[in-house]
Amino acid sequence: MTPYTELNRQFINGKWIDGSTTAEMQNLNPFTGKVIHELPSASTADVDTAFVAAKQACGSWAVTNPLVRRDLLLNAARIISERQEEFIDWLAKEAGSTYIKGVIEVQQAHDILIEAASFPTRMHGRTMASTIDGKESYVYRKPLGVVSLISPWNFPLYLSMRTIAPALAVGNTMVVKPSAESLVTGGTIIAKLLEEAGFPTGVFNVVVGKSDLIGDYFTGHPISKMVSFTGSTSVGRGIGRIAGENAKKSALELGGNNAFIVLDDADVDQAVAGAIFGRFLHQGQVCMATNRILIHQSIYEEFKTKFVAHARQLPYGDPTDKQTIIGPLIDNKAILRIQSMIDESIKQGAVVETGNLVQGNVLQPTVLSGMTIDMPIFKDEIFGPAVGIMSFATDEEAIALANATDYGLSGALHTRDVYRGMKLARTVETGMIHINDQSDNDEVHAPFGGEKLSGTGRFGGDFILEEMTTVQWVSVAHEPRQYPF
Template sequence: MKNIDHWIGGARVAPGSGAYFDDLNPVDDSLYAMVAAGTSDDVNSAVEAGVAAFRMHRNLPAAVREGWMFKAAEIMERDVAKFQEVLIDEVGSPVAKAGFETRFAIGFLRAAAGVPRRVRGETIPSDTPGRFSMSLRQAVGVVAGITPFNVPLIKGIKQSAMALATGNAFVLLPSEAAPRLADLLADLWREAGVPDGLFNIVYGNGAEIGDALTGHANVAAITFTGSSRVGKHIAGIAARNLKKYTLELGGKSPLIVCADADLEKAVGAALFSIFMFQGQVCMGASRIYVERSIFDDFAKAFAAAASKAKMGDLREPTTMLGPIISERQRDRVRSHVDDARAKGAEVLAGAEWTGNCCSATVLRGVTADMTVYYEETFGPVTSLYPFDTLEEAIELANDTEYGLSASIFTRDLDKALRFAHEAESGMVHINAPTLHDEPHVPFGGTKASGFGREGTEADLEIMTEWKWVTIQSATANPSGH
C-alpha cells in the first residue's frame, strides 16, 4: 500500500483538503492505496501549472516532442512488468488483458512519435494578387482528460501522448478505481523528458471535481471516456463554453452470425468479444443475433465454450474472467440477470458467483421488457436472439440508443458490405470480434456511444486549432487594380 498524491508542476502535491480516499483491490476489496481527494482548488492549481508550462514550451521543436514519445515507449518496454502488476492488482485485469494493454500503449507511443511532424497546414490560392495565403495548425493550450477504470493505461496513454505530441499541456483526472496506474504515467513522462507542468494529474471523485476541470476557463479541449450519462453532461459544459471535445461512451454492441458463417470462428470471436476482462468493455458483444437455421447449434457450442471460460488466478495466462470492479457494479450485473430470469429468460451458462467474480453468462429468450435487453450491463453477460433475414438482423442491431461497435460473420461479401453500410455504428468488423483498436484509426461511436473520434489522425481535430495567415507583397496593390 502507498499514498498517492497529485502530480502538479512536476512534483507530487498533497491534497489541499488533507483528505485521502481508499483505492481497493477488486479481488477481495482489500486496501491497495490511499489517494489524494482533490478539490476544485487542486484542479485550478493543475490547470494553471499547465497554462504556465504551455506558454513556456509551446515553441519546442517537433523533434523534441517526437523524442518524448520514443523515450516513453522504451521506458514502458523496460518497465512492462510493473505496469502489468498494477493493472492486475488495481483493476483486476487477467494477465492476458494486462499484456494487451501494455502492448497497445507501447505501440501507440511509437505511432504518436510521428504526430509532431504531421502538425502542419497548407498553402492556399488567394483571390488577391500578390497575397500569399496559408493555413497553420497550432496547439490549443491545456487539454483535460478523464479516463475510465477498465483500460486506464490505453486511455491514459492515448489522451496524454496526443496532447503532448501536438504541443499542448495536459491535465488528467483518472478513474477513482485506477489512480496508481495514473501515478505510473507521471513517472513515465517525467523520465521521458517532458518539462514540468506539461503533464499533470488531479485525483478525486469525478462527480465532485469533474466540472471544475471540464468547465475551467483555461481548459481549451476535453477528451472523455466513460458513461453516456456523464458524457452528455460534459457535452453541455463544453458547448456552453465553446470548448473542443471528444466523447467515447457506452455500448450495446451487436454481433451477427449468419448461417454461412464459420461456426467455430464465430463462437471464438463472440467469446472474446463479451467475456474479455469479464465484460467490462464498452465494445462488448452483449447482443448476439444468430440466423435461425443454426441458432440451436450456435447456442449449444457458445454456451459450452462460455462454461469453460476460466476464473481464478489473474496471473495465470489462461484466466479469462476476473473480479467485477466494485460492489456497485456487481449489484448491477446481478440485478440485470435476476430481472431477466424473473421475467422468463433462460440461463444457458453462468450466472454464478465466486467471490467478486461472475461466471460467463449466456441468456436466451430475452425480451424488450427486461432491463438487460436495452441497458449496458458492463459485465460478463450476453443474450442470444434468432433472426430470419439480414434485414431483420440489421433492424435488431440498430434498435438501441448506442452505436459503438458491431460485427458480422458471413462468407457472403454482399451481406457483409450491406451490414457495414447500414449498421448504425462507429465501427464495423467483418468476420472479427467487436473488440478491436489500433493507434491510427478513427476510433469512436455514434448516437449515445460518443462524439468525435480518437486516434493519431483524428485527435488532431481537438488537439489543434486552424489559423489562416496571409502575407501581402509590399509592391502589390491589394485592391487588384
C-alpha cells in the first residue's frame, strides 16, 4: 500500500491545506531529536472554517442510514489492520513508542472501531406513560451535533480514536486538535484513514495549531456541543471551565496516581510481573500506570528483591528496536521534571535501588524504596519509568495510603482471597481497580474514567454512547386537553 502523505497539513472540509499563520511548528522525534515535520500553525480563522464545515455536514450525517455508518467504521478497522506497520512506525518516531506498545495501541484503535460500528443500531429510545389523559410520550436519542476533541501525545492514536469512533458512529461530526507532540498519530493520520475509508466531506476535520494561538478559542467554539479531552489535570481544569462557561458537555480523562496494593497472601511472582508491566509500559507515560506500589510488610523484602531484579533487566533505548521495552520520554522537559521529583524524594530519604541514569531522553527503569507520603514520588503523577515502593501493616493502612492523594483513576490489588480483595477494592476511591492484575487496563466496552481530580465522564461501550448523545422528549395528545384557563 502507498504510504500516506501530506500528514503535516490541516484537513478541513475534505481538503488538505496549510495553516494560515506564519507561526512555524516543529514535529520532533523524541529519541533522535530530529525534525520530522515543519508546518505553519492553524489560525482561529482555520478553526472557524473547520467547525463550519462540521456543522454543515451534521444534518445529512445524522440521518445517514445506520448500516452505512457501520460499514464505514468497519472499513476503517480493516484499513488500520492492513496498515498496522505504518501506524506503528509513526508511533515510534513521533511518540517514542516501543514496538510492543505500538502493537497494543493499533489493536486498541482497531477494536474501538469495531465496537463503535455497533453503535448506530444501539441508539435506543423509549416510550413512556403520560400523566395526562389522552397523551403518550416518546423519548428519542439523538447525536449532539459537532463534537470537538483535544487529543493527547502519549497514546495518541487510541486515545483519539476512543472519542472519534463513537462520536461518528452515533451521528456526530467532529473537529480534532491533536497535541503538537503527536500531530500525526493523534490527528492527521486518522484523517487519512477516515478519508480512505470513505467518510463524507466535512464529517471529520483536523486543525493543527499552537495552543497559545488557538487553544482556548478551539475549546470554547460556539458550534461545538461537547469537548473531549485527555491529558493533565491542570489543563483539564481549564478546559472544563471554558466548556462550562459555554454550556457545553465535556468528557475529561485527566491525571492518575494509581496504587498497586500487594496483600500478605498474594502470589508475589504474579504481583511482580503485573507491577512491572503496569509501571513500565510506554515508559510509564500512561494515565493508568502503576504510580505507587504498596506491599504488606511480611512480603516486602521478597517483593522488592524480585521487582528490582526484573526492572534492572528491562532493555532500554531505541524504540525502533523490537527488543526495547523502555524508549524515550516525550521530550527533555519530561526528563528534567522526573529527575527533580526523584532528587527531592532522595533528599527526603528515598533510596535508589536501580536506575536513575539518563541517556538523551531515555531514563533507565528506576525503583526507589523507602517511599513516604510526603515525597513527590508518592504525591504526584510521575509519568515516566520511575516508581516508589513502601510497606504497610494492615489492610486498613493500605486503603488509607491508596486514598491519600487527590487522584482516583485506576489501581490494582493482589490477593489469593478474591472476596477479601473485592471488599477492599470497593473502598478505594477510584473509577477502576483490577484484582490480581495491574492498573493499566482498558477494554473498549467497559466504563473507563476516574474520580476526584482524575476527571469526569466515562468512555467505553454504552457509557460513551450516553456521553455522545442527548435525548428529546416528544409527547403526543390524541384527544383535546382541558386546560384550567
